Amino acid sequence: MSDVLKLKYKPLIGQTIPDLESFAESQGEKPFRGRQLFDWIYRQQVDDVSAMTDLSKPFREKLANVPIHPLKMITEDVSVSKQTQKILFELLDGNLLESVLMKEGNRITICLSTQVGCAVDCDFCATAKMGFIKNLTTGEIVDQFLQLQKMSEQKITNVVFMGMGEPFLNYKNSIAAADLLHHSKGINMAAWRITISTAGVVPKIRQFSEEQQPYKLAVSLNGTTQNQRLKTMPITETHSFSNLIKASKDYAYNSRNRITFEYVLMDGINDQPKDAEQLIQLLGSIECKLNMIPYNEIGDVYRRPSDEKIEAFMKSLKRAPFPVTVRWSKGTDIDAGCGQLVTSST
Numbered sequence: 001m002s003d004v005l006k007l008k009y010k011p012l013i014g015q016t017i018p019d020l021e022s023f024a025e026s027q028g029e030k031p032f033r034g035r036q037l038f039d040w041i042y043r044q045q046v047d048d049v050s051a052m053t054d055l056s057k058p059f060r061e062k063l064a065n066v067p068i069h070p071l072k073m074i075t076e077d078v079s080v081s082k083q084t085q086k087i088l089f090e091l092l093d094g095n096l097l098e099s100v101l102m103k104e105g106n107r108i109t110i111c112l113s114t115q116v117g118c119a120v121d122c123d124f125c126a127t128a129k130m131g132f133i134k135n136l137t138t139g140e141i142v143d144q145f146l147q148l149q150k151m152s153e154q155k156i157t158n159v160v161f162m163g164m165g166e167p168f169l170n171y172k173n174s175i176a177a178a179d180l181l182h183h184s185k186g187i188n189m190a191a192w193r194i195t196i197s198t199a200g201v202v203p204k205i206r207q208f209s210e211e212q213q214p215y216k217l218a219v220s221l222n223g224t225t226q227n228q229r230l231k232t233m234p235i236t237e238t239h240s241f242s243n244l245i246k247a248s249k250d251y252a253y254n255s256r257n258r259i260t261f262e263y264v265l266m267d268g269i270n271d272q273p274k275d276a277e278q279l280i281q282l283l284g285s286i287e288c289k290l291n292m293i294p295y296n297e298i299g300d301v302y303r304r305p306s307d308e309k310i311e312a313f314m315k316s317l318k319r320a321p322f323p324v325t326v327r328w329s330k331g332t333d334i335d336a337g338c339g340q341l342v343t344s345s346t
């Protein structure tokens, strides 16, 4: 099958029911053939056209010239604990991205990328060092799920949009990807199992709230004041700390959904008892959960606090009126921890 011919068509993964109906019609088929294709691709998760037995033979022959996947799996790293796998994918244009699969008992969580590189430039993050390269298409986001599901022995139970990139700077495609993961005639993942994480793009938090998106929202907080957060997250200059807290509060109030605040704990930066105190003050009246992430070191600038310091910080948060959890990253030996994803096309 000719690659040139294949490039004439958009990959099927990423297309909605109306897209696939139009595609079927463009091939001289009835629209219901598009709905059958949707079922094969997303519900049955079959990517071999010859196995799509209820499609006519001539249509299957035409489909042989149409690419299904927008991504090609290149390598897979497995952590020593075998709990974490990091997958490197190549896009059709040669760019690279990474996704992570994490096992914890029956809970299988995958961390999806939404951009190649990232423009947000958080100082502690490996992806930021790449700069912004491109937004991923809806298909490139959803294909990460489909390919990870294929390689996983267990069913994926949770999806977090927390890999490379800022999902809210690729809002349309990120939400369209979540919609495909959630579609009842396709992958059918419950909305509460899908979390979209933002570094604090305030207008998009407001849009997400106004649109009453059913997915869970996480905000990467990492500081307790404007000046402190600004030191590691330059986005705080455009979207101030107080506006971020206000938008988060309004979202939690209007949606009645508990918002998650992520807090990357960095030695000497934001791990003092006064920070814990400040977090209780700031978040005490918000329906939220606080998830502490001890920093995964990527260079010499920031350090992970000692386990004693982390425990002391957690102790200071004991009287918080919201739940507090610690995420002990399990994939740091393969650079699959939070903020460690980075690729190079060279």
Ligand code: SF4
Pocket (backbone or CB within 6 Å): 118, 119, 120, 121, 122, 125, 126, 127, 128, 163, 164, 165, 166, 199, 339
């Ligand atoms: S932490 Fe997230 S938002 Fe910040 S630079 Fe890294 S990928 Fe972008």
